[in-house]
Amino acid sequence: MPKVSIPTLPLSGLFGIVKPSGPTSMSVLTDIKKLAGKSRIFVEADKLGKPDQSKKHSRKRSRFDSVKIGQGGTLDPLADGVLVIGVGRGTKHLNQFLDCTKEYYTTCLLGCETDTYDNEGKRVRLAPWHHVTREKVEAALPKFTGEISQTPPIFSALKMDGRPLYEYARKGIPLPRPIEPRKVTVHSLELVEWKGADHTYEWPQDALDADEKKAMETALKSVESEISLKDDPETPDKGEKPPTFVLKMEVSGGTYVRSIVHDLAHHLNSAGHVVTLTRSRQGKFVMDKPTEGDVSCVPWEVFQRASENSSGETDEDGWTEWEREVLDRLEIIDK
Known part of the structure; x- marks a missing residue:
């Protein structure tokens, strides 16, 4: 050297x-x-x-x-x-x-929503996923590209009136006002791999119990009436797994990658959460x-x-x- x-x-x-x-x-x-x-x-x-x-x-x-x-x-x-x-x-x-500007790769697992929007949280609800295809995901991506308004997760450390948002959700305390959306810029967003059922990921074992769901609904319904955390699961064939796909995105500072995955799954009339997340670039610093x-x-x-x-x-x-x-x-x- x-x-x-x-x-x-x-x-x-x-x-x-x-x-x-x-x-x-x-x-x-x-x-x-x-x-x-x-x-x-x-x-x-x-x-x-x-x-x-x-x-x-x-x-x-x-x-x-x-x-x-x-x-x-x-x-x-x-x-x-x-x-x-x-x-x-x-x-x-x-x-x-x-x-x-930062660049990320993230893997989304469909059919399950979690409180933290990733696989380290608890299951909030299950939703259909058979109807979601690669083509439908790709067709939806332009809606999440450019300058977008993004609402941070309620299970986050952001504070409202001096109290972390996750505390409202866990204790069933009504939010004093809606969570303030933030303007962020998604410079590029593309589906780089459709894994389908070719993966080893699983939904989290732990789920919100009835009291925890009620507390979360109480917090959210105080500012948004159309909230339902009711499960709407599909019955998969024996051994069948919900699909995953990998997104690559270049975003501005302050962007919640987990929220993009969460909101995209909602837009597809399903549910989803992050199972892998890699920051491949931060400014001039790159992984490889x-x-x-x-x-x-x-x-x-x-x-x-x-x-x-x-x-x-x-x-x-x-x-x-x-x-x-x-x-x-x-x-x-x-x-």
Whole structure:
């Protein structure tokens, strides 16, 4: 690997990682912070390994606690893909990645609606799905392209009058007013794969019980009269599975991918929820195959190996594998 000319250390900057599905964005950030706090890339060499005396505490803080680090747009535990990391002065530039254009791939499983609009929630209702075809999905996509008005899910952390929306739904508290729609832009939306029944996905086992459904209906009916969470299931043939399909979309910041899948399924007179979600691009940072002007991301496995490898093997320039990977992709921030 060719040597990289490195400015005076330590550095501040931005780089992208490929977050795996499963862990939270915060836990991933914590793992990276532990590594960054022990690296001469981000910490002055004479301070490495020394306790942080910058603040008085009852116990000494480890050096990595003093490394300023953040991320430019959380991914749900279910989701994988691009997560932009800022270190030092790089954290001041993370807001640009909240509003930038993002690209996603998502898989929709038909026939079942969940409270969170994905497969980590509980079943809300079942709906027919035999009538949905690839052609009908493709014909519906233009209605969800361009500037659209999108209503966030009631099971979300958005607050109304100081109370999270999901609290209204869980406790059966009437909403004081309708959930405010937001204008978002779907630059492109296409069906890239019709899997049909060729998949291993299943509807969630847990379903809202009668009291939970009643609470959710109470919250929603206070602002929208035409609400019904009644099941309308189809009886599939033995061994038959509801279809799935994969969407690729390029959207503006603030877009709820789960809501697009939810609303699209409703438009098709069915129900659906997200079973996979991958952010393949966030601004200039991409998962793979970068084109001119793009920056590739560091695979998560690189950081995993670093966390598990206590020997800290280095290359001829004294860099560990994860440090070299980050240096090769780091956008250095001087201001």
